[in-house]
Amino acid sequence: MLKPILLVEDNPHDLELTLIALSKSQLANEVVIARDGAEALDYLHRRGEHKERAVGNPAVVLLDLKLPKVDGLEVLREIRHTDALKSIPVCMLTSSKEEQDVVRSYELGVNAYVVKPVDFTEFLRAISDLGMFWAVLNEPPPGSRRYIKPK
Amino acid sequence: MTQATPANLDLSRCADEPIRTPGSIQPHGFMLTLSHALVVQQASANLEAWVGMPAREALGLPLAGVIGEAAATRLEPEFAAGRIGSRPTYLGIVTTGNGEHFDVLAHTWDGLLIVECEGVNRGYAADFRHLYPLIGDFLLNVNGSASIIELSELAARHVRAVTGFGRVLVYRFDTGGHGQVLAESKENGYESYLGQHFPASDVPAQARALYALSPIRLIQDANYTAAPLVPELNPVSGKRNDLSFAALRSVSPVHLQYMRNMGTLASMSVSLIVKGELWGLISCHNAGPCPVQVEKRTACEQLGQILALCIESREDATELQFRLEVRRIMVEMLGHLTKGADFLENMSGVFPDLLRFGRAGGVAIVVDDRVLTYGDTPDEPAIRDLVAWLAVQGYSDVFHTDHLKGVYPAADGMVRNASGLLALPISRIHKHYLLWFRPEVVQTIEWAGNPRGKQASANDPTQLTPRLSFDAWRETIHGRSLPWHVAEIELTIEFRSALLGIALERAEQMAELAEELGRANKELEAFSYSVSHDLRAPLRHIVGFSDLLIESAGSEDLERRQRFLKNIKDSARLAGKLVDDLLSFSQMGRAALRPAKVDMNDLVGACIDKLGIEIGQRNVDWHIERLPTIWADPAFLHLAVLNLLSNAVKFTGGRDPAVITITSEDKDGGYVFHIADNGAGFNMEYVHKLFGVFQRLHRMEDFQGTGIGLANVRRIVERHNGRVWANSVLGEGATFSFSIPKHPLS
Numbered sequence: 090m091l092k093p094i095l096l097v098e099d100n101p102h103d104l105e106l107t108l109i110a111l112s113k114s115q116l117a118n119e120v121v122i123a124r125d126g127a128e129a130l131d132y133l134h135r136r137g138e139h140k141e142r143a144v145g146n147p148a149v150v151l152l153d154l155k156l157p158k159v160d161g162l163e164v165l166r167e168i169r170h171t172d173a174l175k176s177i178p179v180c181m182l183t184s185s186k187e188e189q190d191v192v193r194s195y196e197l198g199v200n201a202y203v204v205k206p207v208d209f210t211e212f213l214r215a216i217s218d219l220g221m222f223w224a225v226l227n228e229p230p231p232g233s234r235r236y237i238k239p240k
Numbered sequence: 241m242t243q244a245t246p247a248n249l250d251l252s253r254c255a256d257e258p259i260r261t262p263g264s265i266q267p268h269g270f271m272l273t274l275s276h277a278l279v280v281q282q283a284s285a286n287l288e289a290w291v292g293m294p295a296r297e298a299l300g301l302p303l304a305g306v307i308g309e310a311a312a313t314r315l316e317p318e319f320a321a322g323r324i325g326s327r328p329t330y331l332g333i334v335t336t337g338n339g340e341h342f343d344v345l346a347h348t349w350d351g352l353l354i355v356e357c358e359g360v361n362r363g364y365a366a367d368f369r370h371l372y373p374l375i376g377d378f379l380l381n382v383n384g385s386a387s388i389i390e391l392s393e394l395a396a397r398h399v400r401a402v403t404g405f406g407r408v409l410v411y412r413f414d415t416g417g418h419g420q421v422l423a424e425s426k427e428n429g430y431e432s433y434l435g436q437h438f439p440a441s442d443v444p445a446q447a448r449a450l451y452a453l454s455p456i457r458l459i460q461d462a463n464y465t466a467a468p469l470v471p472e473l474n475p476v477s478g479k480r481n482d483l484s485f486a487a488l489r490s491v492s493p494v495h496l497q498y499m500r501n502m503g504t505l506a507s508m509s510v511s512l513i514v515k516g517e518l519w520g521l522i523s524c525h526n527a528g529p530c531p532v533q534v535e536k537r538t539a540c541e542q543l544g545q546i547l548a549l550c551i552e553s554r555e556d557a558t559e560l561q562f563r564l565e566v567r568r569i570m571v572e573m574l575g576h577l578t579k580g581a582d583f584l585e586n587m588s589g590v591f592p593d594l595l596r597f598g599r600a601g602g603v604a605i606v607v608d609d610r611v612l613t614y615g616d617t618p619d620e621p622a623i624r625d626l627v628a629w630l631a632v633q634g635y636s637d638v639f640h641t642d643h644l645k646g647v648y649p650a651a652d653g654m655v656r657n658a659s660g661l662l663a664l665p666i667s668r669i670h671k672h673y674l675l676w677f678r679p680e681v682v683q684t685i686e687w688a689g690n691p692r693g694k695q696a697s698a699n700d701p702t703q704l705t706p707r708l709s710f711d712a713w714r715e716t717i718h719g720r721s722l723p724w725h726v727a728e729i730e731l732t733i734e735f736r737s738a739l740l741g742i743a744l745e746r747a748e749q750m751a752e753l754a755e756e757l758g759r760a761n762k763e764l765e766a767f768s769y770s771v772s773h774d775l776r777a778p779l780r781h782i783v784g785f786s787d788l789l790i791e792s793a794g795s796e797d798l799e800r801r802q803r804f805l806k807n808i809k810d811s812a813r814l815a816g817k818l819v820d821d822l823l824s825f826s827q828m829g830r831a832a833l834r835p836a837k838v839d840m841n842d843l844v845g846a847c848i849d850k851l852g853i854e855i856g857q858r859n860v861d862w863h864i865e866r867l868p869t870i871w872a873d874p875a876f877l878h879l880a881v882l883n884l885l886s887n888a889v890k891f892t893g894g895r896d897p898a899v900i901t902i903t904s905e906d907k908d909g910g911y912v913f914h915i916a917d918n919g920a921g922f923n924m925e926y927v928h929k930l931f932g933v934f935q936r937l938h939r940m941e942d943f944q945g946t947g948i949g950l951a952n953v954r955r956i957v958e959r960h961n962g963r964v965w966a967n968s969v970l971g972e973g974a975t976f977s978f979s980i981p982k983h984p985l986s
Contacts, residue, residue: 102781209787
């Protein structure tokens with residue numbers, strides 16, 4: 090059973106574009122979608138709507154910075170401050186190139202910070218690379234399984 | 241001992257003379273002291289000379305036994321009526337058993353009835369009738385005479401006319417107690433003292449105190465031989481009688497010597513009491529002895545009172561005029577001072593006014609190490625030294641002197657332009673001063689005799705020598721400026737308060753400005769952030785979906801391509817709206833408010849009309865209370881209310897009917913408006929983000945929006961000094977409230 094990718098994205102257009110990109114990269118992982126920070130935390134903590142989901146952390150969290158209710162940085166902080174969650178790789182996926190956002194993210198222990206390229210081809214490649222790296226190449230923390238690309 | 245002789249008087253005791261309790265009287269009348277039962281307790285030793293009965297024999301007798309039945313019968317009803325107070329009352333004339341006529345004055349003091357009988361050579365009572373035309377004439381002239389000096393001259397002429405004295409002076413005491421002759425009326429042959437000064441030692445403090453109590457004193461003949469009271473002590477008090485108010489009271493032998501030295505054998509003084517203080521004297525001299533009978537003394541006393549009243553009103557008027565003028569200058573200065581931002585620049589802008597304010601020759605402003613001067617001032621290093629000295633003295637209030645050299649020896653070199661100094665510290669922490677300099681005014685004082693001539697001679701230090709010469713003696717005084725007026729000092733302190741007020745106000749303005757700048761900065765940051773984030777997103781989407789559209793050119797999936805096209809259109813529209821909203825948001829911060837009366841009923845009505853398109857066919861129940869008329873910028877407020885109502889309409893999208901209620905209340909000096917809906921509401925956990933720029937609590941596809949609307953509302957309300965807040969139960973509705981003060985911009 091492959092670990093899912095948790096995609097936290099509020100903007101429907103961004104969501105659609107990201108999903109298209111992920112599907113093009115032919116990753117077999119399930120993509121779980123959260124539409125705001127609060128929902129992402131509900132998923133991670135297995136509460137609210139996600140109370141019944143199977144135990145286990147996602148392979149990676151792709152996290153938008155600007156989110157309704159609880160923003161990306163707050164989600165990141167909570168992940169890093171929760172024992173059961175803090176080893177999850179988190180990748181910021183955002184429009185913001187603002188230095189303060191990058192600095193704050195790394196301070197909070199983000200694993201990668203990716204600025205969404207305006208050019209769609211580049212965007213495709215970025216998403217594909219991201220998925221490939223975190224879900225396939227990267228050695229996950231002990232206890233998780235590495236994805237092996239089906240032949 | 242009833243009277244010391246000049247030969248054994250000690251100078252040091254001069255001011256300790258028992259002037260209230262001399263134990264004797266002048267001999268132009270006799271004195272009896274009576275018990276309540278009108279039994280003679282004491283008699284003056286000259287009784288025998290007046291009524292033919294030795295004083296000792298009178299003791300213990302009823303009054304009639306001394307002055308005769310007729311005279312006693314005449315006086316007793318007066319005594320019995322209890323009309324005799326603590327100041328002498330004229331009881332009329334009596335003729336004693338031996339046929340002598342006496343004016344009788346009586347007062348009670350020290351537990352005794354003190355009866356004074358002055359010998360007169362008429363058999364009828366003193367006639368006061370001529371007193372009225374005299375006073376009337378004086379009053380008539382008072383209105384025409386403007387100055388105190390003119391009034392004093394008039395009084396001197398009248399007093400001389402009434403009394404027949406050879407010379408009448410009006411003089412006033414200065415703050416040092418020296419007397420200056422303001423006015424004079426004299427016969428030919430009398431030396432003039434006009435303009436001259438009498439040293440304070442001429443009238444010792446205790447004499448001055450007595451003048452303040454007892455308004456008139458007559459010495460008919462300086463060569464008199466005093467008549468002691470027999471017995472010496474008041475049997476009621478066991479002490480010497482206090483004769484402070486007795487008309488016949490004997491005076492100090494020193495004074496008699498003084499008179500003889502001055503060449504006057506008769507003198508009379510009338511006190512001028514202004515505001516309860518001894519302001520000056522009407523002083524009358526005559527070369528030879530000169531009796532002044534009771535009615536004339538009364539006339540002079542009344543004249544003195546009227547003169548004092550006139551002086552008081554003239555001084556009040558002058559003082560008021562002076563204060564008004566100084567205040568006018570101060571207010572004018574303050575008007576200029578509130579204009580600019582830089583204190584030093586402001587102050588130096590009003591230099592000429594500062595000069596006039598302090599009637600000064602030069603002004604300096606010292607702010608730490610900076611020294612700005614105007615007019616004739618000492619040089620900068622000297623001013624710096626002076627300020628250092630002032631700081632060490634620790635004057636926290638105004639420091640002033642008209643004789644700087646006297647307290648600050650280093651001022652020796654700046655006597656010319658800085659004999660007078662008024663220094664105003666304008667900070668308790670820093671060495672900041674405002675300094676006014678007054679130039680030296682060389683003064684020539686003409687003394688009536690050498691003021692130091694009253695000193696005992698070195699050869700015989702125990703002998704009192706009242707000064708012998710009253711020839712004009714000129715003294716030149718250096719190193720002094722015009723003295724500082726009390727009003728100038730008081731207003732200087734007031735000026736400082738006003739300056740501090742201005743400084744405080746400025747600090748407040750700066751703080752406010754800093755706060756505003758901080759807020760503007762924050763908003764600007766958010767603005768640029770959004771340009772990089774929110775505005776980039778729709779552009780990226782347009783590019784992305786366009787690429788996808790091109791890529792899928794050959795595809796048969798029409799529905800997919802349609803959606804891409806719709807996404808492109810939506811993104812473009814959103815980008816446009818973002819730009820519009822951002823623009824209006826940034827304008828909101830800049831444009832000046834133009835407050836006017838706003839009828840909130842009309843305003844809400846207009847907003848609802850505008851929302852017609854958004855509402856479309858939806859069923860919205862509006863519940864609008866009667867709303868007040870407020871004072872606000874109509875255009876801005878319209879935008880705020882429109883935003884809130886549009887939100888209410890937007891977030892009740894799923895309700896049928898949508899219920900939107902608008903209410904208001906009058907609270908804490910302002911109006912509070914509430915807009916409640918039964919819509920989606922929001923989680924109170926995130927309420928703190930609600931009014932931030934580009935904060936959204938809902939998904940884009942659920943409720944459209946740019947995240948700027950509520951930030952705009954907050955900005956508008958806060959610019960009216962109001963407050964905005966919200967409450968909600970998720971899924972049940974939200975209430976947005978804002979307050980606008982009744983005087984939003986004061």
